Amino acid sequence: MTPAAAVRAAIPRDVADLLRALRTAGFGAYVVGGAVRDVIAGRVPADWDLATEATPDQLRALFPHATYENRFGTVGVPTIDGVVREITTFRADSGSSDARRPDEVTFLPRIEGDLARRDFTINAIAFGLAPEASRRADPVADGAIVDPHGGIDDLANGLLRAVGNPAERFTEDALRMLRALRFVARFNLTVEPDTAAAIKRDAPLAARLSGERIGAEIEGILAAVRPARALQLAADLGALAAIAPALSAEWSAAVGTRVEAVGGDALPDSPDPLGRMSELLLPIADDDDVAALLESWRRPRATIAAIQQIRALDRAVEVAESEAKRGHLDGATLRIVAAATTGDPRDAARQIRRRVAAGRASGASAALLNACMQGDEQQLPAAASDLALAGDQLVARLGRTPGPWVAALLARLVDDVAHRRVANAEGDLLAWSERIVASERPDSIA
Known part of the structure; x- marks a missing residue:
């Protein structure tokens, strides 16, 4: 199936209705960015974004229930399926005094100019019809791929490349550096050399990003099947030093490998986002420093508390493994400790499995794990x-x-x-x- 055919087949009904409404009104109508990329990569998009030359005022006139609460040309349109779809006017961005948002935006008449402002070639792909196309043409059935920067080829070749001049992309928006790492993890990509060099040069700008954005991107990296390469790249290119100095100071390549092993697809606890986050932060010895870092990333209090519980339980498991190695196997007590620490005695076995996956467990871990699992199966009291x-x-x-x-x-x-x-x-x-x-x-x- 060609990329165009794949996108055509994947477009949801409500998105198709919006595209047709735009075309009927005489405007260009495209789906753009991540949804197009995901379909071409064989994945299911989480969301669908649209683009057109219609201005926000024209969009609100066309869609009376639409909302417009920003200065970037993005209008939210509620659809019959109860979903709010975003339609953004083609635009060019200029200036970025905070290395995050454009100082000025200029609306444009064509999709090619809009794609030129995007971060990476794999995200600068569109599908649809230009405004000069016949109004009889259907934007779905007759739509075509627009890929002026070679994003489809880069995706096929496993390459992450900045659109245009990489030296400009990350000063415009420093978050793009962390997004790059997430795309590396999610799509198993290699960063093109000039793009990597630009990230390394501009990595200190990442320290200016909001903690919430940083935390979300870190969680996105950890959610990938294979996050190790992206994490190592974060260390190599200096991004880790900018967003987590305490972790960067203790970093080794083994950390990323251990993180990837925890919560792997073949394990019974997969997915395991808390386990992976805890493993990522394990090199930081002090619990207060870990809490401070997570707070700086604006992680929820429940997440911070859970990470601290996992760290405490990990220390208890280490002690129990040491005792078991000396011949004192006591899964019952470890389950009681787990119940007191996290509220769930099954976390004793879960933490042993994490340690085994990460290669940190002792030779006695198998017997200790078996004892804990037997207690779980028999539902022996632990509280x-x-x-x-x-x-x-x-x-x-x-x-x-x-x-x-x-x-x-x-x-x-x-x-x-x-x-x-x-x-x-x-x-x-x-x-x-x-x-x-x-x-x-x-x-x-x-």
Whole structure:
């Protein structure tokens, strides 16, 4: 199937309706950018963007429910499928005092000028009809590919190349450097030498980007099947030093390899974005430094907390592996630690699998993993909430005033049930509690 035929077949109904409405009104109508690239690469687009020479005012007149809340010519049009599609007026950008957004935009009459402002050749491909085409022509059935910069060939050859002069592309928008790394990871591309040289020269500009944008691009890289090469490229070209100095200072090629191994397609925990992020930041020793970096990337609090939990659990697994290597195999205690750390005892086995995948586990990890997985399969208690009784039942049975001793006794019961010293049944646990209290010193359960 030709690229044009592939795009033609993939265009959603509501997008086709918008293209036809533009053509009926006498305007050029194209789908552009990432959607066209993804279809040609054999992927399913996440979104479809359109472009035309119609101005924002003309678009709002044509689509009465459209919204226009920016100065870049992008109009949002709600469709019958409940999706808001973006239609952008052909434009040229000039100036970029913040290395992120154009200082001025100029609307243009033709698609070729619009494609010339885009970042990479693989994103500078369009499909549709020019304004001078016959109004009888259908923009889908009769549409054609417009590829003035050779993006289709670059995509086929696995090459990421900047549009036009690479020396200008990244001073216009520093985020393009991180986008380049994401495209390398997602499409398994090699960066064209002049483009790579421009990234290396302008990498310090990435430090001026918003943390939210940086964090989103990092997560995009980690979401790729093969992120290792892109991560190493970030280190080699200086982007990592700009956006994560603490990580850059501790970087080695092995880090990217370990990150890629965690959450691989063949693993039961795939995809594993939190595991990969934790592995990426593992070279940073201090938990506070990791939290500060994630906060600078504007990651959600829940994400930061989860990464800290994984780091704490990883240290516990390392200790458990060391103990197992010396002959003291205790998967039950590790599951209890996991439940206390992350809220899920199954995370003990999950973290061992991460360590095994990353090549950081000890020789005793297989036995420890098996013990944890057996506990998971048998649903052995790992927290007080898993027990067949509650604290108020202990208070009533033992006739004592409620206090810290209740939590301490429940923790003891969890450990005893997990190690099969007593059955997880209410009567057995109450009788066992009486034995514990009777055998302990008066002050041992406060």
